[in-house]
Amino acid sequence: xxxxxxxxxxxxGKLKGCNKEPPKTSYEELRLKxxxxxxxxxxxxxLLLQGNKAxxxxxxxxxxxxxxxxxSESVSFKKESGWIIGSDESLKGDTFGGxxxxxxxxxxxxxxKLVELGVADSKxxxxxxxxxxxxxxxxxxxxxxxxxxxxxxxxxxxxITLLLNHLHKExxxxxxxxxxxxxxxxxxxxxxxxxxxxESKYVEVxxxxxxxxxxxxxxxxxxSMEAGFTVPKGSTHVKLALLELTQRKLEPRKLVKLxxxxxxxxxxxx
Numbered sequence: 001x002x003x004x005x006x007x008x009x010x011x012x013g014k015l016k017g018c019n020k021e022p023p024k025t026s027y028e029e030l031r032l033k034x035x036x037x038x039x040x041x042x043x044x045x046x047l048l049l050q051g052n053k054a055x056x057x058x059x060x061x062x063x064x065x066x067x068x069x070x071x072s073e074s075v076s077f078k079k080e081s082g083w084i085i086g087s088d089e090s091l092k093g094d095t096f097g098g099x100x101x102x103x104x105x106x107x108x109x110x111x112x113k114l115v116e117l118g119v120a121d122s123k124x125x126x127x128x129x130x131x132x133x134x135x136x137x138x139x140x141x142x143x144x145x146x147x148x149x150x151x152x153x154x155x156x157x158x159x160i161t162l163l164l165n166h167l168h169k170e171x172x173x174x175x176x177x178x179x180x181x182x183x184x185x186x187x188x189x190x191x192x193x194x195x196x197x198x199e200s201k202y203v204e205v206x207x208x209x210x211x212x213x214x215x216x217x218x219x220x221x222x223x224s225m226e227a228g229f230t231v232p233k234g235s236t237h238v239k240l241a242l243l244e245l246t247q248r249k250l251e252p253r254k255l256v257k258l259x260x261x262x263x264x265x266x267x268x269x270x
Contacts, residue, residue, distance in 0.1 A: 002060050007047040007069035014066045027132040077203040083178035086204025087168045090212035095238045096231040098153035102211035103171035104204045105142040114203045121199040122209040134214035144171040147215045157259040161187035246270040
C-alpha cells in the first residue's frame with residue numbers, strides 16, 4: 001500500500017485514465033480505479049493506492065510527476081497465515097487517564113481488508129484518522145477493548161505490569177482461537193509472540209493500536225467533561241492541569257495516575 005498526503009480532490013482530475021467508483025464509507029471523498037489500481041482519497045487529504053505492487057508504483061510515479069500531494073513511506077506488514085490476534089495498549093505513559101488495551105483478530109482475507117482501510121501504526125496517524133479507521137475496524141474485524149479509568153487503575157498502582165498482562169490476556173482470550181502477538185513492554189509475560197514495535201510489523205497489532213488510541217481519546221474526553229477543563233495528553237506539559245486539579249479540589253484518584261512522580265510532587269505541595 002502506497003500513501004500520498006495533502007492531496008486535493010479537484011487536482012486528481014489531472015490523473016488521466018481513471019474511472020470513478022462509489023465511495024464505500026462516509027470518510028471517503030473520492031474513489032477511483034486506474035487499471036488494476038484502486039485510489040481512495042479520504043477527507044483528511046490522504047490518498048491510498050492499492051493493488052499490484054508494480055502497477056501501484058507506476059501510478060505513484062505519475063502522481064509525483066503531476067505534483068499531486070506528498071508521497072510517504074509505503075506500509076508493509078509481515079506475511080502471516082491463519083488466525084492472528086494482535087494486542088496493544090495506550091495511555092500507559094500519560095499522567096491523566098488510566099490504561100487502555102485492545103486486541104484485533106484477522107485471517108488472510110481480513111488482513112487484506114485492514115490494509116485497504118489504511119491501518120498503520122497509530123503513532124503515524126492524526127486523531128481524526130484514528131477515529132475514522134477505528135470505526136471501520138470495528139465493522140469488519142473481531143475485536144475487544146478494555147478501557148480502565150484512573151479510579152480503577154489506581155487500585156492496581158502497586159503492580160501495573162500485572163494489570164497490563166491481565167488485560168492483554170483477557171482481550172486475547174475473548175477472541176481465541178488464534179496466535180496471540182503482543183507489542184512487547186517491560187515485564188510482558190503473555191502472548192505466543194512478544195515483539196518490540198510489533199505495531200509496525202503486524203497489521204493486527206497496528207489495528208489494535210488504533211483501537212486503543214481511539215478509546216484513550218474518548219476516555220480523556222470523558223475525563224475532561226468530569227473535570228470541567230480539557231485534560232492534556234502525555235506527561236510533559238501537564239503541570240498547569242495538575243495545579244488546576246488541586247485548585248478545583250477535584251479527586252485526583254478519578255483523573256490521574258497517583259503513582260506518577262509529577263502527580264505526587266503536586267499533591268505533596270497542595
